[in-house]
Amino acid sequence: MMESWRWYGEFDPISLAEIRQTGAKGIVTALHDIPYGEIWPATAIRARKAQITEAGFAWQVVESLPIHERIKRGEGDLAPLFANYRQSMANLAAEGVTTICYNFMPLLDWTRTDLAAPCADGATCLRFDAVRMAAFEIHMIGRDAAQQDYPPEVLSRAAIWFQQATQNDQQALLAAIMAGLPGAFDRYDSAGLRAALSAHEGIDRGVLRSNFKRFLGEVLPAAEDLGIRLAVHPDDPPRDILGLPRIVSCQEDLDWIFAANDSPANGLTLCSGSLGANPHNDVVAIAARFAGRIHFAHLRNVRKDPDGSFEEAAHLEGDTEMVALIKVILAEQARRRAADVPARQGHDIPFRPDHGHHMLSDLSRDLIPGYPLIGRLRGLAELRGVISGLSHV
Structure with missing residues (x-):
C-alpha cells in the first residue's frame, strides 16, 4: 500500500x-x-x-x-x-x-456540524450532530420537509437548540456545514443556500x-x-x-x-x-x-x-x-x-x-x-x- x-x-x-x-x-x-x-x-x-x-x-x-x-x-x-x-x-x-x-x-x-468537537483526551474532532443538522434544515433555512427526515426526539431537541442558540451559534453552524466544500468557490449564507437548493x-x-x-x-x-x-x-x-x-x-x-x-x-x-x-x-x-x-x-x-x-x-x-x-x-x-x-x-x-x-x-x-x-x-x-x-x- x-x-x-x-x-x-x-x-x-x-x-x-x-x-x-x-x-x-x-x-x-x-x-x-x-x-x-x-x-x-x-x-x-x-x-x-x-x-x-x-x-x-x-x-x-x-x-x-x-x-x-x-x-x-x-x-x-x-x-x-x-x-x-x-x-x-x-x-x-x-x-x-x-x-x-x-x-x-x-x-x-x-458535511459536518462541528469542526472542533471535544474528545475525552483533550483533542478535538469533526462531528455530525443530527440535532444541529435538523435545527439548521428546519429552523435556519426553513426546509419544512425535513420534518420527515428525523425521528421525533431529534426534532424536539432541535427546536430547543434553536431557541437557545445565539446568532454566533447559528453562524458557527453554517460555517461548519460550508467547510466541507472543496476549493475556493461556492460558499453560501443561509439565503444563498436556499437559492442553490431550489435549483435542484x-x-x-x-x-x-x-x-x-x-x-x-x-x-x-x-x-x-x-x-x-x-x-x-x-x-x-x-x-x-x-x-x-x-x-x-x-x-x-x-x-x-x-x-x-x-x-x-x-x-x-x-x-x-x-x-x-x-x-x-x-x-x-x-x-x-x-x-x-x-x-x-x-x-x-x-x-x-x-x-x-x-x-x-x-x-x-x-x-x-x-x-x-x-x-x-x-x-x-x-x-x-x-x-x-x-x-x-x-x-x-x-x-x-x-x-x-x-x-x-x-x-x-x-x-x-x-x-x-x-x-x-x-x-x-x-x-x-x-x-x-x-x-x-
Whole structure:
C-alpha cells in the first residue's frame, strides 16, 4: 500500500517539508483554484508536479477533479463540460497521474456540524450532530420537509437548540456545514443556500442516477484510452441531506454503479469513514465485495450514535475493524501481483490517513478542519504498523 498525504497546495498551512517528515511517499492534491468545469491547464499541472517531485514525493492521485453541478443536474448543453473534463484528464495523464478521485454528491461535499468537537483526551474532532443538522434544515433555512427526515426526539431537541442558540451559534453552524466544500468557490449564507437548493428541485434519486450514468458514459472511454482510473468517493454522510439525494452510500448503490458501466476504469475510493457512518454498512464486507474496483483508499474511523450522529474516532478505534479492512486490501494487492496487472495500473493501492484529530500543537495552528498535521501523522503511524504487521504474518 502506498502511503499518501492530502495536500491543499497554496491553501494548505502545512508545508511539503513538514509532510516529508511523516514518511508518506505520495501527495494527493488538486488544482483547487480553478473553477469547476474549466480545463486544468497542462502548464499548471506540470508546475504542480514539479513542486511535488522536487519535494521528494510522487503524484499519482488527484483529489478531486470536480464535476460541475450542471452535469449532476443534467442541465443545459453539457457537451462543453464533458469535453473539458476529458481534456483535463488527458493533461493529467500526460504528467503521470493515474487515479482521479471524485464524487457525485449534489451541491455539498462532506458535511459536518462541528469542526472542533471535544474528545475525552483533550483533542478535538469533526462531528455530525443530527440535532444541529435538523435545527439548521428546519429552523435556519426553513426546509419544512425535513420534518420527515428525523425521528421525533431529534426534532424536539432541535427546536430547543434553536431557541437557545445565539446568532454566533447559528453562524458557527453554517460555517461548519460550508467547510466541507472543496476549493475556493461556492460558499453560501443561509439565503444563498436556499437559492442553490431550489435549483435542484425535481432531482430525485432516479434522475441523479441517470445523470451519473451519462457522466460515466462520457468520460470512461477516454479514461481507458489514457490509462486513467476513476475512483468515486462515497457520500459523506451516507444519507440524503438537505433534501438532496445521495446515490453512493451503500453496497446496493455500488452494485448499481459498476453495473451501469463495467469499464475497468470505473472504480472506487474506499472511504472507510464515509461508508462506516451508515449503521447498515459492513465496511469490511463491502471492501471484499468490490476489492477489484478499489483504486484508492481513505482510511479513517467513526463512532456512531443511535440518533444518527457520528464523530471521527482515532484511526484504530471506532466502529470499523480497521485491521480486518487492511487485510482485505493487502489480499487484493497480492491478487493483482499474481495476476500480473500492468505496471501503469499498479499493484499497490494508494491510501491516505483521513480526518485526524486536532491535538497538541495543532490546536494552536489555523489548519484546514479535519486535516491537521499531528493527528494524521498519528493515524499514518498506526496504519503503517498494522500494514507492516499483517505483511509479515
